[in-house]
Amino acid sequence: MYGTQSRRDLALEFQAHMPILRPSIHARRANLTVKFQDLYGFTVEGNVDDVNVLNEVREKVRQQGRVWWTLEANKGANWYLQTIVSSTLKSSLKFSALANAITLKRLIRKGIPPVLRPKVWFSLSGAAKKKSTVPESYYNDLTIAVEGRVTPATRQIDHDLPRTFPGHPWLDTPEGHATLRRVLVGYSFRDSDVGYCQGLNYVAALLLLVMKTEEDAFWMLAVLLENVLVNDCYTTNLSGCHVEQRVFKDFLLKKCPRIAAHLEDLEFDVSLVATEWFLCLFSKSLPSETTLRVWDVLFYEGAKVLFHVALAIFKMKEEELLMSHQVGDVINILQKTTHHLFDPDELLTVAFDKIGSMTTTTISKQRKKQEPAVMAELDQRLRRLNSLNE
Amino acid sequence: MASMGHNNLNAKLVLLGDMGAGKSSLVLRFVKGQFLEFQESTIGAAFFSQTLAVNEATVKFEIWDTAGQERYHSLAPMYYRGAAAAIIVYDITSTDSFARAKKWVQELQKQGNPNMVVALAGNKADLEDKRQVTAEDPVTWQLPFDALEEARVYAEGNGLFFMETSAKTAANVNDIFYEIGKDRIGALSCVEGNDGFSIFHEDDLAGSAKRLPRAQPAQNPAGMILVDRPAEGSRASSCCA
Numbered sequence: 001m002y003g004t005q006s007r008r009d010l011a012l013e014f015q016a017h018m019p020i021l022r023p024s025i026h027a028r029r030a031n032l033t034v035k036f037q038d039l040y041g042f043t044v045e046g047n048v049d050d051v052n053v054l055n056e057v058r059e060k061v062r063q064q065g066r067v068w069w070t071l072e073a074n075k076g077a078n079w080y081l082q083t084i085v086s087s088t089l090k091s092s093l094k095f096s097a098l099a100n101a102i103t104l105k106r107l108i109r110k111g112i113p114p115v116l117r118p119k120v121w122f123s124l125s126g127a128a129k130k131k132s133t134v135p136e137s138y139y140n141d142l143t144i145a146v147e148g149r150v151t152p153a154t155r156q157i158d159h160d161l162p163r164t165f166p167g168h169p170w171l172d173t174p175e176g177h178a179t180l181r182r183v184l185v186g187y188s189f190r191d192s193d194v195g196y197c198q199g200l201n202y203v204a205a206l207l208l209l210v211m212k213t214e215e216d217a218f219w220m221l222a223v224l225l226e227n228v229l230v231n232d233c234y235t236t237n238l239s240g241c242h243v244e245q246r247v248f249k250d251f252l253l254k255k256c257p258r259i260a261a262h263l264e265d266l267e268f269d270v271s272l273v274a275t276e277w278f279l280c281l282f283s284k285s286l287p288s289e290t291t292l293r294v295w296d297v298l299f300y301e302g303a304k305v306l307f308h309v310a311l312a313i314f315k316m317k318e319e320e321l322l323m324s325h326q327v328g329d330v331i332n333i334l335q336k337t338t339h340h341l342f343d344p345d346e347l348l349t350v351a352f353d354k355i356g357s358m359t360t361t362t363i364s365k366q367r368k369k370q371e372p373a374v375m376a377e378l379d380q381r382l383r384r385l386n387s388l389n390e
Numbered sequence: 391m392a393s394m395g396h397n398n399l400n401a402k403l404v405l406l407g408d409m410g411a412g413k414s415s416l417v418l419r420f421v422k423g424q425f426l427e428f429q430e431s432t433i434g435a436a437f438f439s440q441t442l443a444v445n446e447a448t449v450k451f452e453i454w455d456t457a458g459q460e461r462y463h464s465l466a467p468m469y470y471r472g473a474a475a476a477i478i479v480y481d482i483t484s485t486d487s488f489a490r491a492k493k494w495v496q497e498l499q500k501q502g503n504p505n506m507v508v509a510l511a512g513n514k515a516d517l518e519d520k521r522q523v524t525a526e527d528p529v530t531w532q533l534p535f536d537a538l539e540e541a542r543v544y545a546e547g548n549g550l551f552f553m554e555t556s557a558k559t560a561a562n563v564n565d566i567f568y569e570i571g572k573d574r575i576g577a578l579s580c581v582e583g584n585d586g587f588s589i590f591h592e593d594d595l596a597g598s599a600k601r602l603p604r605a606q607p608a609q610n611p612a613g614m615i616l617v618d619r620p621a622e623g624s625r626a627s628s629c630c631a
Contacts, residue, residue: 156459166429198457272454275435335437
């Protein structure tokens, strides 16, 4: 029963059956909106230019694949695992590890080929290590143990299953729902502080599409929540999420001061849009391949990537944003931008070359600085709400 | 925030309510005239705008459709801050969602903009056979208060507009926005306090009054209208079945 039938490489399947998109001559002339399926089976609406961009992206993905295969041929299949510089190694080995690390970082920012994603993500994110610390049968036992249990979390999960990327050719099928359910319910029992938080449905769904097995998707979800992202991002009052939003606002002020000042004049709180970005890790706003390119870097470099990408979205549209007069305009600009970012490099180039560096240490410090204020605010709010009920 | 040109009004509106009550579906129906059986769950909030003609004026709604899960509650102030209107949505087939709606009402009464107009929408009115929250008996609704039932009594008592809606059949969806729009036009033609409302100059007011013959000039500061409004509001919207 459990999951074996769904061990299918959806990404591969979709790519194999996906012909090059050729918009009709009429569509070209009229610059019509066309609907098509992207690499991961999502229906996308775009114009002819978007289709052309998507075709170019496919070609780039293929080229990037060749780069990775060549490296594997030269350095061995798991070369990217030998990037940890250990002091016990001989200096020549140390050097090669360092060289590998530099190559790897650059390579990952250029994108992991979809076929290699499950393997590379699993190793580099720490999911493999996490899984190795528990008995082999952990996930299997967990899903069996929780089957049939009803909790507030399971009820909410059931409610959201058909509302998670509805219309997707695999996710929105009985098999897709059942698989996503096992992953989310399993996790809700693994960490009862998180239980189920809306948003995780989208994250887990996309993980399922990428990873080869639901078990690996489960471990990716675990490593994401337990190691990659800030603590308490999804727990009862989303305190971690509030912290990230404050840190983000500080960065926006530093890195894009003109935009920050203008938005402040419009009384536009950037969290109005950025909250969803951080909670769904862009999966609801960016096209699928672009989202996964962000995740490639996220799993290797950590949560700072979310700040880079969020800042880049604002930065890319600086001039347009400065011309906006209303909150609605700002949102429209940002939405239009994110929905049409079919070329991941367009976004990631800005994110990593034009924002300037933000180290994990800086971000940790910023979080520490913001935490007391967030806690005080949430606490005060809770007390006020409780006093309403008295 | 609500602000007004000569005959155009911008009004920030927020939708609050339990997960799955149909907030996004109401918005989708109002903004695009569509209905989806399964609407993507909203994370954080989604933004929409829609302009509605109310008599001689237009009201441009800037709508924040918020996430319903309880833990997202802590984000809500960001969305209702400075809002001119709120629609609190519950699902008539779920008493839990009605209980949640009451909590939202309390919170807005304490924390929200005091001039805000608040509407209560009992959604999924098409699911009559699964109803758990009673609105009123259509035959008896003109009887005195004690014959009225749960939701309407509650709305009356708390100064809320009340309508039962169905995003699926479109029943009362435009109406609830229309009533809010009408109210806002009325409320804004007097001078407001410091809660995110624009203060109008005499000539602005004169200009808009000329163009808005049917807009009721408010007798009291907008914050106090709430007390008197429920009776009018509910009579204007009696088609719940």
